[in-house]
Amino acid sequence: SSLPVAILINKSTIAKLKNKFMSAQKPYSFFQSVEKSFDKASKFTKWELGLLEQIKACNSVYQMRFPLKRDDGTIEVIEAYRVQHSQHKSPCKGGIRFSDEVNQDEVMALASLMTYKCAIVNVPFGGGKGGIKINPKKYSTYELEKITRRYTSELVKKNFIGPGIDVPAPDYGTGEREMSWIVDTYSSLKPGEIDAAGCVTGKPISQGGVWGRKEATGLGVFYGIREVCNMPDIMKKQGLEVGIEGKTVVVQGLGNVGYHSAKFFREHGALVIGLAEYEGAIYNAAGLNEEEVFQHRKKTGSILNFPGATNIVNSSEALELACDILIPAALENVINGENAPRIKAKIIGEAANGPCTPEADEVFTQKGILCVPDMYLNAGGVTVSYFEWLKNLSHVRYGRMEKRYDEKINASLIKQIEELSGKKVSHEEREIILHGADEIDLVHSGLEETMISATREIMDTWLNNPEIPDMRTAAYVNAINKVATSYAELGIFP
Numbered sequence: 248s249s250l251p252v253a254i255l256i257n258k259s260t261i262a263k264l265k266n267k268f269m270s271a272q273k274p275y276s277f278f279q280s281v282e283k284s285f286d287k288a289s290k291f292t293k294w295e296l297g298l299l300e301q302i303k304a305c306n307s308v309y310q311m312r313f314p315l316k317r318d319d320g321t322i323e324v325i326e327a328y329r330v331q332h333s334q335h336k337s338p339c340k341g342g343i344r345f346s347d348e349v350n351q352d353e354v355m356a357l358a359s360l361m362t363y364k365c366a367i368v369n370v371p372f373g374g375g376k377g378g379i380k381i382n383p384k385k386y387s388t389y390e391l392e393k394i395t396r397r398y399t400s401e402l403v404k405k406n407f408i409g410p411g412i413d414v415p416a417p418d419y420g421t422g423e424r425e426m427s428w429i430v431d432t433y434s435s436l437k438p439g440e441i442d443a444a445g446c447v448t449g450k451p452i453s454q455g456g457v458w459g460r461k462e463a464t465g466l467g468v469f470y471g472i473r474e475v476c477n478m479p480d481i482m483k484k485q486g487l488e489v490g491i492e493g494k495t496v497v498v499q500g501l502g503n504v505g506y507h508s509a510k511f512f513r514e515h516g517a518l519v520i521g522l523a524e525y526e527g528a529i530y531n532a533a534g535l536n537e538e539e540v541f542q543h544r545k546k547t548g549s550i551l552n553f554p555g556a557t558n559i560v561n562s563s564e565a566l567e568l569a570c571d572i573l574i575p576a577a578l579e580n581v582i583n584g585e586n587a588p589r590i591k592a593k594i595i596g597e598a599a600n601g602p603c604t605p606e607a608d609e610v611f612t613q614k615g616i617l618c619v620p621d622m623y624l625n626a627g628g629v630t631v632s633y634f635e636w637l638k639n640l641s642h643v644r645y646g647r648m649e650k651r652y653d654e655k656i657n658a659s660l661i662k663q664i665e666e667l668s669g670k671k672v673s674h675e676e677r678e679i680i681l682h683g684a685d686e687i688d689l690v691h692s693g694l695e696e697t698m699i700s701a702t703r704e705i706m707d708t709w710l711n712n713p714e715i716p717d718m719r720t721a722a723y724v725n726a727i728n729k730v731a732t733s734y735a736e737l738g739i740f741p
């Protein structure tokens with residue numbers, strides 16, 4: 248009979264079965280999961296439904312196909328996208344990714360996240376994103392250059408790129424090299440356009456890039472988490488000590504973002520006990536050095552068998568390691584309803600875009616795990632992209648005008664202090680006080696300020712409204728309010 252069976256199935260078994268079922272049938276796409284988080288937050292705002300629907304929608308989706316003549320003479324059709332989610336501010340902004348997994352839904356989701364991300368960190372751009380459905384490892388450098396240049400000229404043809412229209416940047420699978428191909432193609436198609444360098448960010452310094460862009464996302468992740476860890480009430484709730492020092496950290500992904508996040512945590516006294524890549528993961532309770540691991544992987548082709556570390560052959564198990572801070576820094580949907588119940592971290596810092604699904608969020612709320620959301624935490628990249636774009640439009644390097652002037656003023660201040668006090672300023676202090684800011688100092692300072700203010704703004708919203716269930720929802724509330732206000736100010740409704 249069915250009665251004894253019903254008694255045997257307890258609450259946790261039902262939860263497990265439900266999670267298995269939910270993850271097996273993938274109830275909604277990435278874009279729909281962004282919409283779901285948006286809807287969850289919009290209840291805490293005062294805006295009318297029509298306006299909320301407009302904010303949520305992707306304004307323009309450009310799907311393209313173009314031919315590539317491969318090195319062996321065969322012809323291949325390349326599938327690519329650029330999505331402009333919102334033009335409430337111009338230009339649109341967001342990276343271009345090269346990955347086998349690229350599809351229209353993913354690019355739409357990522358473009359939406361860019362709108363909210365920019366709003367949260369007060370960067371005056373709308374959201375955009377691009378993607379080319381290729382695995383870059385399967386193409387020669389020459390083929391990649393041809394693909395990138397053709398993609399750029401397709402964007403130019405449809406007016407989908409330009410310093411005042413839409414400004415791409417690096418993302419998963421792309422970097423400085425691709426950005427320099429883009430700026431070169433754009434400039435050659437737009438002769439005489441004085442601001443052409445501002446058509447893309449994340450460029451090499453020699454092509455109009457800015458110092459500090461490369462490490463910006465990882466450094467922003469660090470600044471954001473450090474600010475959270477400096478909040479005594481929040482740390483008390485998580486059962487953790489205030490500060491970064493001594494905290495154990497696991498990082499998934501050793502690409503640009505993961506590498507730099509790990510580096511800044513380690514340099515500030517945290518222990519990076521686990522590092523994961525797709526071929527496997529490694530663990531060492533005494534802490535790992537990301538640069539040594541990176542060199543080991545480059546030499547051997549795998550993260551596994553790093554001297555002194557324990558191998559974790561199934562990479563996704565690294566996410567379930569006991570630690571204070573877990574940093575998923577690879578791709579979307581890695582923590583979902585199925586594995587979220589096994590996560591043991593006390594804080595999750597979403598360095599990637601969309602690593603945790605809405606089901607995972609529900610589990611975190613139940614378990615008291617603090618998830619620091621992507622579209623605020625990984626905004627360091629676009630923040631420094633904004634600085635690069637400003638540099639391109641102003642045609643002058645940061646610090647060029649004031650560096651020497653500041654150094655002279657500082658020198659005379661030291662002289663005055665020494666004369667008045669009769670004491671000598673130490674050599675070390677003198678060096679610090681004398682130094683006029685270089686571009687890198689100003690970029691790091693602007694980034695630090697941006698991440699600290701955004702953290703405080705989100706926490707204020709969260710703590711002042713006890714009904715808001717999690718930090719992601721609080722971040723969305725702030726983003727929606729900012730975007731809606733600028734729509735309202737624009738008076739867009741005829």
Ligand code: GLU
Nearest residue numbers: 341342416418628629632
């Ligand atoms: N691709 C990065 C992101 O997802 C950077 C975007 C940009 O700099 O425009 O935030």
